[in-house]
Amino acid sequence: MAYIDFVSDLHKATKRDYVGRVISDDKAECAVVAKKYGYDYWDGDRKYGYGGYRYDGRWRIVAERMAEHYDIKPGQKILDVGCGMAHLLYEFTQVVPGVEVYGIDISDYALEHAKEEIRDRIKYGEAQNIPYDDNEFDLVISLTTLHNLKVYDLKKAIMEIERVSKGDSYIMVESFRNDREEMNMLYWQLTCASYYAVDEWEWLYKEWGYTGDYSFIFFE
Numbered sequence: 001m002a003y004i005d006f007v008s009d010l011h012k013a014t015k016r017d018y019v020g021r022v023i024s025d026d027k028a029e030c031a032v033v034a035k036k037y038g039y040d041y042w043d044g045d046r047k048y049g050y051g052g053y054r055y056d057g058r059w060r061i062v063a064e065r066m067a068e069h070y071d072i073k074p075g076q077k078i079l080d081v082g083c084g085m086a087h088l089l090y091e092f093t094q095v096v097p098g099v100e101v102y103g104i105d106i107s108d109y110a111l112e113h114a115k116e117e118i119r120d121r122i123k124y125g126e127a128q129n130i131p132y133d134d135n136e137f138d139l140v141i142s143l144t145t146l147h148n149l150k151v152y153d154l155k156k157a158i159m160e161i162e163r164v165s166k167g168d169s170y171i172m173v174e175s176f177r178n179d180r181e182e183m184n185m186l187y188w189q190l191t192c193a194s195y196y197a198v199d200e201w202e203w204l205y206k207e208w209g210y211t212g213d214y215s216f217i218f219f220e
Contacts, residue, residue: 001205001206001210001211001212001213001214002213002214003213003214003215004069004170004213004214004215005215006062006065006066006069006170006172006215007062007143007172007215007217008215008217008218009061010058010059010061010062011217012220016184016188016219018183018184018187018188018219019187021047021187021188022187024047025047027190030047030048030190031190031191033048034048034049034190034191035190035191037106037107037109037110037191038107038108038109039109041107041109042084042085042107042109042110042113043113048190049190053084053085055085055087055090055115057091058087059087059088059090059091060091060094060095062088062091063088063091063092063094063095064091064095066092066139066141066170067092067095067096067099070138070139070168072092072095072096072099072138072139073096073099074096074097074098074099075098075099075100076096076099076100076138076139077099077100077101077102077136077137077138077139078092078099078100078101078102078137078138078139078140078141079101079102079103079104079130079132079136079137079139079140079141079164080101080102080103080104080122080141080142080143081103081104081125081127081130081140081141081142081145081146081157081160081161082104082105082106082127082142082143082144082145082146082148083103083104083105083110083114083122084105084107084110084114085110085113085114085115086101086103086114086115086118086119086121086122087115088141088143089101089102089103089115089118089121089122090115090117090118093117093118100121101118101121102121102122102132102137103118103121103122103123104122104123104124104125104126104127104130104131105122105124105125106124106125106126108124111123111124126153126157127142127145127146127149127153127156127157127160127161128149128153128154128156128157128160129156129160130160130161130163130164132164133164134163134164135163135164135165135166136164136166137164137165137166138166138168139165139168139169139170140161140164140165140168140169140170140212141169141170141171142157142161142169142170142171142172143171143172144172144173144174144217145173146158146171146173146194147173147174147175147192147193147194147195148191148192148193148194149193149194150193150194151194154194154204155204155208158171158204158205158208158210159208159209159210161210161212162209162210162211162212165212167211168212168213169210169211169212169213170212170213170214170215171205171210171212171213171214171215172214172215172216172217173194173201173214173216173217174189174192174216174217174218174219175196175197175198175201175216175217175218176197176198176218176219177197177198177218180220181218181219181220182195182197184219184220185218185219187219188219198216201214201216202214
């Protein structure tokens with residue numbers, strides 16, 4: 001198990017008004033809407049989520065970094081747990097032609113509006129009950145998804161990722177290293193159900209037998 005950062009450059013490129021997020025609207029109501037993971041969360045007003053989630057190629061560099069690090073080859077299989085609109089999975093097919101990509105998500109809206117080229121390779125599925133066989137994938141990834149689960153489902157999801165992976169896996173979640181990052185995270189998040197500091201996440205991974213790699217995004 002190793003800490004490897006593939007994504008924070010993208011995260012830091014977005015500017016956030018943490019206090020404004022709390023005082024400008026009824027944040028509790030915004031969270032209720034966001035947790036439906038429908039149109040409002042993906043393509044509605046920014047107060048409900050992404051504020052418009054459209055393909056722009058930004059995930060290409062992440063796919064390149066991962067493919068190089070894990071030495072992904074044509075014919076190998078990648079699973080994205082919480083794939084959303086599958087932009088990262090699409091980039092894997094461009095970076096490594098011939099790679100087999102699969103994804104699961106609980107958002108019907110995201111699945112229906114996913115990248116058209118690979119829409120037939122993603123389906124509804126929960127992280128805590130991954131609908132695939134043991135040791136089926138050469139690489140299993142999950143980005144900004146597992147922190148949305150309560151602790152009892154979080155444990156199941158981590159064990160499921162371990163189960164379906166042949167060995168390589170990568171999890172990225174929201175976390176914090178100090179009080180300011182914790183407050184900023186609480187101000188900004190809409191769907192998070194598991195709030196843990198870095199050392200707590202690392203303890204949970206070890207406690208639940210996770211052997212893959214991991215990283216975090218922080219709200220600095």
